[in-house]
Ligand code: GRE
């Protein structure tokens with residue numbers, strides 16, 4: 001398929017590049033340059049495999065792991081300025097997601113506003129919880145101090161991509177001796193799914209009825225669990241504190257979109273389509289951690305209708321991010 005749009009596609013600046021090295025130390029001589037490059041091999045890969053546009057975002061955990069709040073604000077701003085400059089060179093091929101210093105909700109709202117209004121970005125991508133003040137102080141965005149931020153994001157009409165990061169080392173007792181489960185194999189999804197469910201359970205979407213969230217990796221495992229999350233031990237009618245007005249499935253189907261980033265598996269994509277509807281599934285690769293060629297060859301051949309391929313591969317993203325295609 002020509003004209004695909006991909007939207008979990010990362011780059012790095014000098015201040016954040018090292019964060020990705022741990023995930024690919026053995027291939028760093030390739031991975032590092034793939035992260036730093038924008039207009040070179042990335043564009044050639046896109047041309048070769050029918051990707052018309054990438055919405056670019058900073059690597060992970062980057063800003064979210066900078067517990068010095070002032071520095072987090074600076075690095076976010078710097079990364080967004082670099083990205084805006086790159087988008088300006090080829091606005092027909094790139095769009096931008098804002099990196100945000102969520103350590104300070106007011107600063108995050110101000111930076112998001114600047115990115116949308118002044119830099120022309122089409123949303124934000126944030127790498128899970130933020131460490132603020134001290135390395136162990138992890139902030140999740142269902143906390144009350146984030147409500148004003150969410151109202152700003154909602155008013156700007158811009159989706160928020162909740163991207164994975166690893167749990168803090170002090171939380172990973174269950175992974176001890178099994179480090180292979182950290183990162184993209186498992187821990188990224190588990191951590192991100194918990195964060196997404198926290199947002200839902202907190203009642204955030206009762207307060208922000210138009211807010212839209214994007215999850216990568218075909219929903220970080222949530223779509224396949226939706227029935228169980230709401231149906232748990234139904235006959236026991238166990239009371240639990242759940243401030244939101246409706247069940248999890250209600251909000252997930254109304255406020256969440258998922259992408260195929262790093263999950264090039266047709267049965268999983270079909271499950272997401274079945275649970276959320278084809279309008280809420282979008283193609284993505286997860287460059288440079290995944291290959292544009294591999295993702296595109298899978299997607300172009302996947303056993304779905306051509307009408308669905310165009311929606312997932314392109315049209316849903318144009319609509320959600322209000323992209324102005326050339
Ligand atoms: C990602 O951005 O999704 C990612 C990383 C590091 C390793 C693998 C991966 O940031 O998919």
Ligand code: ZN
Pocket residue numbers: 008010163216261286
């Ligand atoms: Zn990613």
